[in-house]
Structure formats: structure tokens, C-alpha cells
Amino acid sequence: MQYKLCVEYDGTNYFGWQKQKNQITVQETIENALSLLLKERVKILGAGRTDTGVHAINQYCTFRTEKNLPDSAFIFGLNHLLPRDIRIKRVERVPDNFHVILSAKKKTYIYKILNRFEPTALERNRCWHIYGELNLDAMNETANYIIGRKDFRSFRSSLCSRLTTVRTVYESFWEREGDYLIYNITADGFLHNMVRILVGTMVDVGMGKIKPIDFYKILESGDRKRAGKTAPPQGLYLYDVFY
Numbered sequence: 001m002q003y004k005l006c007v008e009y010d011g012t013n014y015f016g017w018q019k020q021k022n023q024i025t026v027q028e029t030i031e032n033a034l035s036l037l038l039k040e041r042v043k044i045l046g047a048g049r050t051d052t053g054v055h056a057i058n059q060y061c062t063f064r065t066e067k068n069l070p071d072s073a074f075i076f077g078l079n080h081l082l083p084r085d086i087r088i089k090r091v092e093r094v095p096d097n098f099h100v101i102l103s104a105k106k107k108t109y110i111y112k113i114l115n116r117f118e119p120t121a122l123e124r125n126r127c128w129h130i131y132g133e134l135n136l137d138a139m140n141e142t143a144n145y146i147i148g149r150k151d152f153r154s155f156r157s158s159l160c161s162r163l164t165t166v167r168t169v170y171e172s173f174w175e176r177e178g179d180y181l182i183y184n185i186t187a188d189g190f191l192h193n194m195v196r197i198l199v200g201t202m203v204d205v206g207m208g209k210i211k212p213i214d215f216y217k218i219l220e221s222g223d224r225k226r227a228g229k230t231a232p233p234q235g236l237y238l239y240d241v242f243y
Helices: 026-038 071-081 136-144 194-206 212-221
Strands: 002-009 055-064 086-094 106-114 148-151 166-177 180-187 236-242
Touching: 002 026, 002 071, 026 055, 026 071, 026 086, 071 086, 106 194, 136 166, 136 180, 136 194, 136 212, 180 194, 194 212, 194 236
Parallel strands: 055 236
Antiparallel strands: 002 055, 002 086, 106 180, 106 236, 148 166, 166 180
């Protein structure tokens, strides 16, 4: 039987999602808890790989077992075994042909910027603090340029190994919530560091360092060196995956 978990986590204390040698990761932590609960070795597959310090509101992963436990036993049992910065929100049985990566139609990420003079103590690991005023209208004009099917070669890290850099973006916009500016982006897929580089470049627009039309030229150029810096990881959240 195959099960799908919906997971929320604070990525501050983890070396990303994917299991890595001699590092504490979200994947390995969940696998260890599942193995204890089911008394068998369990491997999980995640819908996406979040980097060190990146958070998730709705991450999904699947695993297989012949143990037939009630959903409540999975949720309460795993949350009892897991550290408090990883929580299991939901569990459901899925068909054997369901693939948590290949069956996904689109994903949404959000990025949070605290835009005020005073820094934050409580949210320091959950946002990027920028004290200078940002032009929200200019940033939204810029965000609109990437909607549709585009080549995002300018906005990927040097470590990205994807064969194609073309992605379809369905939504891309900024909104203000109190002192926070929140970027929302939904696409059929993402390149390594794509959202963080987009945010870093849009912040350059918001600060007046470049104009929105300059962002468009960077997008068309395919040259990573012309784009802005990679925004820090703590402001990024995997918001949801749609199947």
C-alpha cells in the first residue's frame, strides 16, 4: 500500500529536505520516525527538494508499507516521534501508480520580506529583513513579466542540472500584509534557486537599482550574471503542491 503525507516544517535546523551524508535533513528525520512507528525500514519520496533553511507549509511525500494503521495512528504516532519543528498534517492512501513528483501539476512558493526599519527577534529565521523602502508597484510590474511560458536560464544557480530551463508560470505577484511584502508564484516546475534569484532581482527593482524593463532584458538575456543576488533562504516557503 502507498500512503501520502502532508508535512509542515521549519527548515531552520535542517540541511534541506533531501537525505545527505553526515547532515540532519527533513527526509531522514521523517524516515527514522516512520521506521520506528512501523517497525520496518521505510523510504520516502518528497514532492520537492527544499534547501537549507527553507520552510514548507504543505510538502508532500509518499512511502509504502503493508501495515494497515488508521490515519489517526499515523498522525499522532509520527508527531509524537518527530521533533516539534516537523509536523504531519494529513495522511491518505493513494493508488500504486501515483507519483508524488510526476503526478504534480503545479507548485506554489511564497517569499516573505519584513520591510520596516526595526528587525525582528521572533521571525528572524522566517523572513528576509529589508529596512529600506521598497516600491511595491514596480515589483508587481516586474513580477508580471514572467507569467506564461518562459526560459528562466537567467534565474537558476550554477548547480542546476535540469535539461530544460523553460517553465510555465501561472501566477506571480506581490502583496502587502502589514509590515510584510509577500511574493506568490505558482508554476509547473522550478529550477534550483529560481524563486530566490527572482526575488533578489525584484528587490533590486523595488530599491530603484534597476527598472522593471531592465528585469525583462535580464530574463531575455539568459545570463545569470546580469540577475540580482540570491535572496536568503529563510524567507522562502513551499506553500503547496497541486495534483
